[in-house]
Amino acid sequence: MSVIIIHLDTSDISEIDSLPWPDINFNQTATYLIFIHDDILSIEINENLRSLIMKHFNSKVKNIYIFRAATILKEKSKTLKLGILSLLKEAHIPIDSLFDISEQFIREHNINLSTDMRTFVKSKALLNEFASIMKNLSKDNPALELFPLSQLKQLSERIILSPMEENQKKQLTKKLHEQCFKKAHPLLTRLAELSIENNNDTVPFENAVLLWNTTLWQRQRKEKQQISISILQQLEMSKECFLRELQERSTGYENRNNIHCLFDDSNLMKQALVKIYQNSFRHQEYIEIINATSSVTHNKIFQDTFANNSEDFKSFYTISIIGEQSGGKSFAMNKIFGTKTAEAKFKCTTGILASRVNITGHKKVKDILILDTEGLLDRTKKNTEAQIFDRKIVLEIMARSHIVLINITRNVNKTMQQILEIVLYGLNKLRITNKPKIIFLFRDQDPRTMGETQQLDEVKELFNDIKKVCEQLNINIEKNIKKFDVHEFPSPFVDIVVDEREMSFFNHSFCQQALSLRKKLIDYLADSEPFDSFSQWIDLTLETWKQINYNSNLFDYESLIHLTIEKALETFSNKILTEANSKMRQIVEDILKSDTRNKSDYMELLDDIKWKLSNFKKELREKLLLTTLPNEKTSLMKQYNLQALPETLFENTKSRLMLSLELFQTDHYTAAAREFQQDEFQKKNWPIYRKLCLKKSNKYKMLSEILINSKHYLQMQV
Ligand SMILES: Nc1nc2c(ncn2[C@@H]2O[C@H](COP(=O)(O)OP(=O)(O)OP(=O)(O)O)[C@@H](O)[C@H]2O)c(=O)[nH]1
Ligand SMILES: [Mg+2]
Incomplete structure (x- = not known):
């Protein structure tokens, strides 16, 4: 038997009748648990709400239960717990697991945790979209033509369905794998071949993007119509998009008889990927280790590339940078360490990108892995979505780095404090004992006031506040933070007027600060214990990411x-x-x-x-x-x-x-x-x-x- 959980919030209650109830195909045999996320008394639920909700359900659905979500999920009272537990017993669910709903539990017991009523309904619409995309594959979506597997995977991960429809989704995906994509798009195949032949993949990738955009442009001219490719999709057509598609193709698929199959070109794609990853690390280019749109990771391909291989680098250190979107994080790392991640005025880096940097002339520190991250406080995402994402990324970084740089463009704000608090709580709950040093990078500082103690005082105050709150919950922040420090940068650009024309130059003093930070960081690393091997590190890092995604409930608290x-x-x-x-x-x-x-x-x-x-x-x-x-x-x-x-x-x-x-x-x-x-x-x-x-x-x-x-x-x- 399946249990379907529907969440309703305040706005839903006030307009309960206007919700798209008719769009729901009710599963008659399922048990529906409706959680009301609202300041409402149980009496009100019983007197008004219950009948309002029930009238929308198909009369054949027998098991519908309505609860106040907060009381149930956080309730310690035995009576209430027993109530809901006995209910779940009816649904054949082992009772003691309810209050610790884990990913595995959800999967094993077919629990659908749709986030709210609208998502629940939207998911069905997405499923239809999914099906229709497959029917009209590549007709009006060029990105789908070139990256069918990764695009569809991304779309399908957004769909949250009841178990019955989940099955339908699985079938559709299998059909898609079997029928449509035996062979990759010629451009992708050519790119894979070139990558195997070539020792530097930047050029083939750049050519591929160019070639594809030209093809689109020609097609647009021929058909004399607007191509329905959004600017976003064009921008996203970066090296990562190609690599994600290569990853999907090299991993293979499960057919309708649940047998694992490979695509005709799986082997080619895998060879290309191995070569690309190896080349990237050799040339200080980045590789995407975590794709922020998905909790699914590709451990195997990294293992094939690095484990038991001369490319697996031993004894290395990790430095990561986090901070607000478009705050110059990639710019700073590129200047300090010579990495090559893209910089742009708009939102640019996605997920977590890793670049290997060779250090010459130092006795102990030879290899550093730089982790550049997607910007925090994304204003294009919905509030809670962005909030949870920020905490996940920061938790991952804190768990796997020797040094974490926090990029500050204005001043240390309350939001950053809340993120750090919850991350410390998460580290504690997940029993992660990594202890990085934290350095706050203050950007665009006025050269006249640089070197004064104001910024350090600001950071000390922040940690005092965090410490106070953590102590109340018996969280010892010294367990997860080694030391903290600050480093200031002036603006990297100077504007000079030459012959009445304004010209922008690179600021010498910025370079000096970059160099001094580089020295400081390397000296600090020399005093720490390095990681033993990259293949082990990546395995544990991807495992930690999975853990974080399974335990997203850790991030339910704002602070x-x-x-x-x-x-x-x-x-x-x-x-x-x-x-x-x-x-x-x-x-x-x-x-x-x-x-x-x-x-x-x-x-x-x-x-x-x-x-x-x-x-x-x-x-x-x-x-x-x-x-x-x-x-x-x-x-x-x-x-x-x-x-x-x-x-x-x-x-x-x-x-x-x-x-x-x-x-x-x-x-x-x-x-x-x-x-x-x-x-x-x-x-x-x-x-x-x-x-x-x-x-x-x-x-x-x-x-x-x-x-x-x-x-x-x-x-x-x-
Ligand atoms: N004023 C100023 N601009 C900078 C500085 N550093 C970089 N920039 C510019 O800011 C823009 C964003 O730089 P990125 O390095 O892409 O920023 P980011 O933090 O990596 O952005 P995301 O990856 O999207 O989060 C670019 O146009 C840079 O030229 C700085 O110190 N001061
Ligand atoms: Mg960036």
Whole structure:
């Protein structure tokens, strides 16, 4: 049985009817869990929302469950947990795994974690797009004609589907592999051949891009129409696009009988790739080790290229650079180390690119691997998507480098602090013990103020703040950060007016700073332990990337302060609930112990218990809502020096408290009722037992009476 999880957020609730419900093909046998991500009380869900949602479901779908997402996913309360667990039991899912939903678990149990209602529906549209692209392959999308496998893979990774449709997607992909692409596009084949013959692949790649663009241009002229290739696709037609396609072709595919097959030219493509990777490292060119659009990695091809091979370089160090988009990261690394990654005014580097740099003239440091990364804070991506991506990339870099350079164009901002906090939390959770040195590169500094302590003070303050938050969560930042330092750069360009014409020159003082940083970095590396072999390093690096992608939930928090407050609120509510629980127990015990117990009718006593419990709950509820909770909120804001408290955290605590009080009341009442029933049972049976002892002749009759009564008792219990 499959479980399909649908997420609805606030905007969905207010316009629930306008969602594209008719577009969903409901899977009748699936269990649907609908998580409401919203500040809404359970009562409201039951009273309004449930019926609003249910009316859209096909009446044949039987298993639909609606929950408040935050309460369920973060709830520690046993009762709630048991509720959802028993539900999942019905769906044949091992229960203890729910709160630790891992990639493997999701796959094994067919859980579809569609991100929200719109994505869920959009995914179906994407599937149709996927199918139609395959039907009209290469007709109106030139990029698809040249890079069919990698383009389709990218598209298919964006599609999140229910298990049934997932199967359909798999079938489509297999069909595609079998029928359409036995042979690669001639240009790709020629490029592979040239790369094998050639010892420097820059030229063939440049020619390939040129040739392809010319073909497109000619075709456009011939057909006298706009080619539907977006500027983005043209820009993306870089060396990486070709290499991704070569990777897909060399890996092969799974056919409809689940047998692994190779393309006719898989071998050629693999040979070309091996040669290209080897050449790239020989000529300080980069290779893309992580393609940011996909969590799928190609370990095997790197192993084939480097393991047990003279090209596998031993004893090397890693320096990485991260920072905001278009902040001059690639530019700086190219100038400092002579790497050759592309620089541009617009968003340029994607994923993680590695270049091997040979250092001559140093006794110990001979090889450095430079990792250039895709810029952070991408404004073209959706907020949360960009946020998660930034944290993933930084975590990967922190886990695998000796030195991490953080490029700063203006000043160290709050966002960078939040990224570092969450990354430290992630490193801790994934038990990664790498300990890089961090150097902040301050760019475009005014030469008159350079060398003053202002920037260093700024960074010290940042780490003090991070340390404070981390300590609250028992995270020791010294475990993952060795030291930190700053290095300042003036602008690399000087504008000079010559004969009334403005000319731009390369700034000498920038070069001096670049050289001094290079020396500083190499000296620092000489004091560290190098990595043993590139093939081992790349294997572990790709493995870490997989781990990070499997554990994306680590990045659900915007910053650590959210996590700290969540913990503080949990301790606070636990205290209140423990007190409330013992008070309710007291109320029941007082009535049970009282003299009236044996004299009064137990129904009356039960009513009394019900009334007293309900009164207590009502008073506590009011007190919580009017004073205790608002006071706690103010005190937390004061303690953590916050302008506002994350509203959802607070609302979650509120509803958790209310729900638990409700459950306590029911539990205590039921326990009391059970005790009375036991009393009644004994009252009825005691005389029978007495009689039995006196009159042996009636023994059998009496025994059967006891049995009948016991049966009644058991029924009452049920
Ligand atoms: N003002 C100024 N511009 C610079 C500096 N360094 C590089 N640039 C220019 O800034 C632009 C972006 O440079 P890149 O090196 O591509 O920036 P990046 O950070 O690698 O960009 P992404 O890879 O897209 O994140 C280029 O046009 C560079 O010429 C600098 O120190 N100051
Ligand atoms: Mg760049």
